[in-house]
Amino acid sequence: VDEFGLIAACFKPLSKGYSGSLNLTDDAAIVSLPAGQELVVTTDAISAGVHFLGNEEPALIARKLLRCNLSDLAAKGAAPLAYFLNVMLPTDTTPEWVHGFADGLRQDQAEYSIHLAGGDTIATKGPATFSMTALGVIPAGKMLRRCSARPGDIIVVSGTLGDSALGLISLRGAAGDEYLINRYLLPEPRLALGKKLLGLANASMDISDGLVQDLGHICEESKVGATIRRPLLPLSKPAAAMIKNDEKLWDKIVGGGDDYELLFTVPASKKQEIGALAAKLDLPLTVIGEIIVGDSVQLLDENNKTVPLANKGYRHF
Amino acid sequence: VDEFGLIAACFKPLSKGYSGSLNLTDDAAIVSLPAGQELVVTTDAISAGVHFLGNEEPALIARKLLRCNLSDLAAKGAAPLAYFLNVMLPTDTTPEWVHGFADGLRQDQAEYSIHLAGGDTIATKGPATFSMTALGVIPAGKMLRRCSARPGDIIVVSGTLGDSALGLISLRGAAGDEYLINRYLLPEPRLALGKKLLGLANASMDISDGLVQDLGHICEESKVGATIRRPLLPLSKPAAAMIKNDEKLWDKIVGGGDDYELLFTVPASKKQEIGALAAKLDLPLTVIGEIIVGDSVQLLDENNKTVPLANKGYRHF
Numbered sequence: 133v134d135e136f137g138l139i140a141a142c143f144k145p146l147s148k149g150y151s152g153s154l155n156l157t158d159d160a161a162i163v164s165l166p167a168g169q170e171l172v173v174t175t176d177a178i179s180a181g182v183h184f185l186g187n188e189e190p191a192l193i194a195r196k197l198l199r200c201n202l203s204d205l206a207a208k209g210a211a212p213l214a215y216f217l218n219v220m221l222p223t224d225t226t227p228e229w230v231h232g233f234a235d236g237l238r239q240d241q242a243e244y245s246i247h248l249a250g251g252d253t254i255a256t257k258g259p260a261t262f263s264m265t266a267l268g269v270i271p272a273g274k275m276l277r278r279c280s281a282r283p284g285d286i287i288v289v290s291g292t293l294g295d296s297a298l299g300l301i302s303l304r305g306a307a308g309d310e311y312l313i314n315r316y317l318l319p320e321p322r323l324a325l326g327k328k329l330l331g332l333a334n335a336s337m338d339i340s341d342g343l344v345q346d347l348g349h350i351c352e353e354s355k356v357g358a359t360i361r362r363p364l365l366p367l368s369k370p371a372a373a374m375i376k377n378d379e380k381l382w383d384k385i386v387g388g389g390d391d392y393e394l395l396f397t398v399p400a401s402k403k404q405e406i407g408a409l410a411a412k413l414d415l416p417l418t419v420i421g422e423i424i425v426g427d428s429v430q431l432l433d434e435n436n437k438t439v440p441l442a443n444k445g446y447r448h449f
Numbered sequence: 450v451d452e453f454g455l456i457a458a459c460f461k462p463l464s465k466g467y468s469g470s471l472n473l474t475d476d477a478a479i480v481s482l483p484a485g486q487e488l489v490v491t492t493d494a495i496s497a498g499v500h501f502l503g504n505e506e507p508a509l510i511a512r513k514l515l516r517c518n519l520s521d522l523a524a525k526g527a528a529p530l531a532y533f534l535n536v537m538l539p540t541d542t543t544p545e546w547v548h549g550f551a552d553g554l555r556q557d558q559a560e561y562s563i564h565l566a567g568g569d570t571i572a573t574k575g576p577a578t579f580s581m582t583a584l585g586v587i588p589a590g591k592m593l594r595r596c597s598a599r600p601g602d603i604i605v606v607s608g609t610l611g612d613s614a615l616g617l618i619s620l621r622g623a624a625g626d627e628y629l630i631n632r633y634l635l636p637e638p639r640l641a642l643g644k645k646l647l648g649l650a651n652a653s654m655d656i657s658d659g660l661v662q663d664l665g666h667i668c669e670e671s672k673v674g675a676t677i678r679r680p681l682l683p684l685s686k687p688a689a690a691m692i693k694n695d696e697k698l699w700d701k702i703v704g705g706g707d708d709y710e711l712l713f714t715v716p717a718s719k720k721q722e723i724g725a726l727a728a729k730l731d732l733p734l735t736v737i738g739e740i741i742v743g744d745s746v747q748l749l750d751e752n753n754k755t756v757p758l759a760n761k762g763y764r765h766f
């Protein structure tokens with residue numbers, strides 16, 4: 133594989149549409165900002181055998197990586213601008229694989245109006261590994277934070293919870309549910325929602341490590357507690373069916389992670405705006421509990437009893 | 450290893466001093482820019498066994514990674530602002546190793562006035578791998594490019610060439626030269642020089658893939674050719690001594706890479722400014738040839754004969 137030829141063939145076309153990329157012909161990219169705007173910058177890395185199986189279609193690996201970064205931008209209320217990508221590949225990687233990977237990026241770039249601005253392709257003696265840094269823009273001072281939830285806020289989540297964790301079980305099992313598997317492979321960054329949360333939500337983040345753990349992050353940074361109610365948690369039909377067969381799977385709903393739905397808090401006085409927003413975006417927005425004075429997350433079951441939290445979320449080590 | 454505890458202990462202190470890092474407590478960082486400034490963004494990845502040996506002191510691995518990114522900013526004339534770091538570690542990595550790595554960053558952050566703004570720590574089933582994205586600031590429209598060399602420009606390099614490539618040979622051999630090994634392990638980003646090149650140099654980049662290959666990049670992007678003269682190439686004393694013993698090592702001088710010196714072109718009319726600048730910075734700046742009408746790099750020896758270029762530089766695959 134000729135590295136420079138491969139980069140030119142696969143990645144240069146992805147930089148068209150963002151002039152600051154300089155068509156990937158220089159050591160660095162240029163990023164300029166309109167007056168009154170700030171950059172929101174997020175970065176993530178994934179490695180085969182840990183964060184993805186490794187045998188997925190390369191296009192799907194690329195799209196999920198991009199979407200996970202976009203999900204962070206969505207959670208902060210930012211609009212996508214550009215991204216940087218480091219691709220670390222075993223030396224036996226085929227050109228077809230790289231083309232497939234780049235093609236996945238191409239598809240999602242068009243869908244989410246973002247372009248490649250720079251990066252590096254290197255060899256590694258380990259499994260395929262990728263690192264992405266995504267830039268978004270936002271009016272100065274408006275970024276949605278984790279640290280600004282207030283007692284009395286209602287806690288809201290978008291979409292449905294646990295699909296991705298159950299999808300991964302499906303993918304590993306014999307009779308997989310296609311809907312759940314797709315939710316695992318291709319999360320949907322909630323960019324339109326995030327934008328609408330500016331001026332509405334007090335605190336916001338995306339759920340990547342699991343509902344309970346991520347809500348714990350909001351509580352820790354905001355110095356508050358939270359009560360959430362299991363009967364209120366939004367489930368897809370396939371997820372509800374699996375839970376009905378095996379109640380232990382609730383652990384996956386509240387702690388499985390990889391949801392990439394938004395988790396945000398809103399002053400109770402603005403509760404009715406949530407219903408209107410859900411209708412406008414055609415996206416379920418569900419109130420699952422409330423922020424309280426305290427320092428921990430409490431999950432209540434159907435009988436208002438505290439559920440012991442066995443799986444507090446995804447630990448990276 | 451408790452991931453969140455480790456990150457807090459090792460990396461949070463590195464984010465102090467850059468308010469946009471939000472002390473690493475949120476999903477993303479905020480980057481704002483003074484009016485009239487642009488961001489210069491560069492990114493690099495390194496993997497154990499390919500880009501570094503793996504048994505170096507963790508502090509040295511960290512410092513070289515940071516310095517290589519700073520070298521790109523230097524080559525573009527930018528001032529360091531902040532960096533993002535993804536750390537991909539085998540699960541048997543010890544906390545001591547991570548502390549050592551972070552300590553290396555701490556040392557160089559102080560030296561180069563840059564801070565950690567965000568990142569991710571993940572597990573990998575492969576060797577230790579790192580990805581860094583560095584941000585610099587520059588007056589809008591002033592970034593030094595590869596594409597703007599002009600026939601008649603003189604070609605200048607900073608410092609001495611080939612030390613790093615010879616240092617790597619030293620490191621692998623029995624009787625290593627300490628000066629050369631240090632040049633391999635700890636390159637010196639030429640930030641003060643880069644800043645001074647704004648308004649002086651026509652084109653600029655740093656030498657990471659080897660003099661001939663990197664000069665080839667300038668020629669390709671600028672649509673020019675270049676003639677460089679081997680007797681003019683600046684060598685350190687230990688490098689000159691090795692060359693005297695083994696003339697084949699010239700290949701390492703012109704193609705070994707990892708120099709992290711600046712390679713730039715200047716209108717011939719400004720030649721005397723180079724001497725003054727070298728004196729001011731206390732850094733050798735050596736004219737090694739000239740940009741010509743053409744499309745390739747020609748290396749001439751002591752007798753003005755063309756040297757066949759066996760090693761055209763570092764290929765990543």
